Amino acid sequence: MSHRLNWGILGTGNIANTFARGLANSQTGTLVAVGSRNHESANTFGERWGATHSYGSYEAVLADEQVQAVYIATPHPMHAEWAIKAAEAGKHILCEKPITLNHAQAMAVIEAAHRHNVFLMEAFMYRCHPQTERLRSLLQEGIIGQIRLVQATFSFNSGFNPEGRLYSNSMGGGGILDVGCYCVSMARLVAGIANGKDFEEPIEVTAVGQVGETNVDEYTSASLRFPGGVIAQLFTGIRVSGENIVRIFGSEGDITIPAPWLPTRGQTRLLLHKSDTTEEIIVDSDADLYGNEADTVAAYLEQRQAPAMSWADTLGNMQTLDRWRKAIGVVYEAERPEDKTLTVSQRPLSVTPNAPMKYGRLPGVEKPVSRLVMGVDNQTEWAHTSVMLDDYFERGGNCFDTAFIYGGGACERMLGQWVKNRGLREQVVLLGKGAHTPYCTPEWLVKQLEISLDRLQTDYLDIYMLHRDNPEIPVGEFMSVLNEQKQAGRMRAFGASNWSIERVQEANRWAEERGLQGFVAVSNNFSLARMVNPVWNGCIAASDPASRAWLTETGMALMPWSSQARGFFTGRAKPEDHSDEELVRSWYSDDNFQRLERVNQLAARRGVLPINIALAYVLCQPFPTFPLIGPRALSETRTSFQALSVDLSPEELCWLNLED
The missing domain is CATH 3.20.20.100 (NADP-dependent oxidoreductase domain)
Structure with missing residues (x-):
């Protein structure tokens, strides 16, 4: 049973606006609060999307008793801090991808959700869409036989801007975290299906890439090897446009997904190639992509995590992203030990009251x-x-x-x-x-x-x-x-x-x-x-x-x-x-x-x-x-x-x- 949910949004950037638009088209969600580090920005956003309250801080959203769930739309390096603080405030959490900068921070966020008994999901909206569910069903039925190869691309040319978020090392820039995470999540999903699981972890990750003058990955490709003989070829970047499709090859044919990451409302299609024939498989969906994601949160609230992107799935995805970055030598400033005196939650370290140690x-x-x-x-x-x-x-x-x-x-x-x-x-x-x-x-x-x-x-x-x-x-x-x-x-x-x-x-x-x-x-x-x-x-x-x-x-x-x-x-x-x-x-x-x-x-x-x-x-x-x-x-x-x-x-x- 789905719950009606009152939402708060942390952040007022592009993705926050996209989610707010989707939330307005959801079946279960209502926007009641928005928070920004700039009160004027919060007021403008709130007026545009009909938020009941607009705050000049994220803390105020978390303190709002009307807010039941929050969508974290801040830049990557702030995800862990605010997800942990949201859990501590008892709010259910939908956190924009990537959930954190790395696997270690993701563990901390998930532990906070577990400790405070709140829902948590990483916001891979395509995983909640009927197109992905149809793909899963077709592959499980063996429509292309034994799965052998996944090709996934998500890349765009943003134009070089050394001052922008995408090119900032301190802001977690680069293609791998921004959109390469989609490619990894798809490859792990398909490899999991091939092995009778919800997802699978790669045995081997190798990569080459162009790391630019700002020390972020500008474009890069990775090769992944999974159990069961499945391999994947992934390409991502922020300085070159890619085809942005997914192809899955099996022993008896292949499937192409023309719009894997942003399936539209209405009809989407999968292309099945077998022998010399091509068949269009139509997927109907009246749900808004982001509204459906919000409805997924409501549907699985009692379970505290959703099968579309479980906690274990998120941890595996982050670990693979870490391995991809390591393979090409990308390390973020936040991952270097110098002068790091605060915890992931950006607070001084202290023993928790009533800690269980003897x-x-x-x-x-x-x-x-x-x-x-x-x-x-x-x-x-x-x-x-x-x-x-x-x-x-x-x-x-x-x-x-x-x-x-x-x-x-x-x-x-x-x-x-x-x-x-x-x-x-x-x-x-x-x-x-x-x-x-x-x-x-x-x-x-x-x-x-x-x-x-x-x-x-x-x-x-x-x-x-x-x-x-x-x-x-x-x-x-x-x-x-x-x-x-x-x-x-x-x-x-x-x-x-x-x-x-x-x-x-x-x-x-x-x-x-x-x-x-x-x-x-x-x-x-x-x-x-x-x-x-x-x-x-x-x-x-x-x-x-x-x-x-x-x-x-x-x-x-x-x-x-x-x-x-x-x-x-x-x-x-x-x-x-x-x-x-x-x-x-x-x-x-x-x-x-x-x-x-x-x-x-x-x-x-x-x-x-x-x-x-x-x-x-x-x-x-x-x-x-x-x-x-x-x-x-x-x-x-x-x-x-x-x-x-x-x-x-x-x-x-x-x-x-x-x-x-």
Whole structure:
């Protein structure tokens, strides 16, 4: 059932006028408010389109209680900020494409919509039109056989204007984001149909292009390769006119869409070529293109997202656009870390009130340590790093795990830049690691520590850990140099990663006999799933009964990696599915699948996700644990944090681990 919706529009540019015209022809929408940074512009727009209220700010539209949904028509770089603020204001959101500048910002917008339970859709109006639905149906019926090639173009010659939005790097200019996003969305849609899905992600993205003097893409072509043998050829630009059509080739014919992006009201046509014949397929639609888009929002309001452009579809589209830009070297000013002190919502970073995090203590570390530790092992670019770490900090997280070898140093540099930009050094706990094999010696420990401190832009680490052990070196040599570095102020405490319990005991005895500091924490693997084979050479687990008994007896803190067994409890692991060789090699065993079954049973009873139970197993041990998590997406961070609210009894711990 469709809802009647009162709309507000943020922005008064060309696309805002186009949407307002469509809204006037919709079945469900009424324009009640418009906002602009210029009150005069808002008044002119409001008078033209009959808005009840015209405001000289976007905030005023969001504060208007009559407004139920907003259309965000600002320039690209402002989309994320105002979409997040609209979600916080409880407004349903239709955001002009591209939804944000990049995939990372899109994650932040979607998380805001999820958190505040509002509708959100990226405004690809052609996806809502009957022509696209007819195309989907024809392809699903196999009208051209097996789909093999998609050709899509959307390009125009705007004339070079270095001062204009389209040519401005700071405004997210260039063809890829402005209109190339349409081509990508069509290719992914068609490839999805070919593979029996709603959409499909490319395996490979290659591209060539002309990047002009203003550092935006002026024209560019991309080649995409998808699963199932589907390939796509895409062309977009702002400085050359294109044919602006779509052709789809299959094993038994091809379809041409003469007006894929702006299908007109009334009749549109698809051209089907088979053998030597051409057939016109007429699609009738009385709906206004943009009015129909507004009606789509109303129709799917309760579901909070529409199948025409779901959240997952938007994220995949943005990720492909990122890859296209990367292939030709286009980076926006907003994606560079220099002087970026604010979050995506353009506000200072702070912990959200009533954040769910729990904290513990480590000897020698004065700050409380968050029970979930953010692994910084994959953040090598500012856009992704800042969004992921901001979100973790807002949720109450304050401990970050990194290492000298991660990303060839890029991960340490990104973490250090983030801490500096946000001004957080005394509010966060930095856990660094070094002296990884084959450089596991006291000499290399000192060399790498100095480099790490420089990368991290700090003069000390809260916790330092040896990343590996070297049994050929007596423990005393390691303990001596660690104590020297601690006394020099370069670390507050230290521990060991992937050291055997026996070597840790030996090292701490040696230190105690000489009145020196010993290890305060161990970072070995620990999870409900037994590590069948080491994930990497030199990895050591502490999940066995003897290690658990020692940890319980001594109260030694454990900061375990792969605490969720690298996705074993996410639904990826099935006895018959051997597609992920590493998952199979490290975690597949009869006893682990028995544990998985029990996790699923308890999760169903508790009404939580299986991974919440698996992570709660680590958190609820009788010794202090600070599990490391390695989310690649904000949704993974969110679902990991849900484990903090799951309490497991000693009996449940034993039952899950097959010890009943």
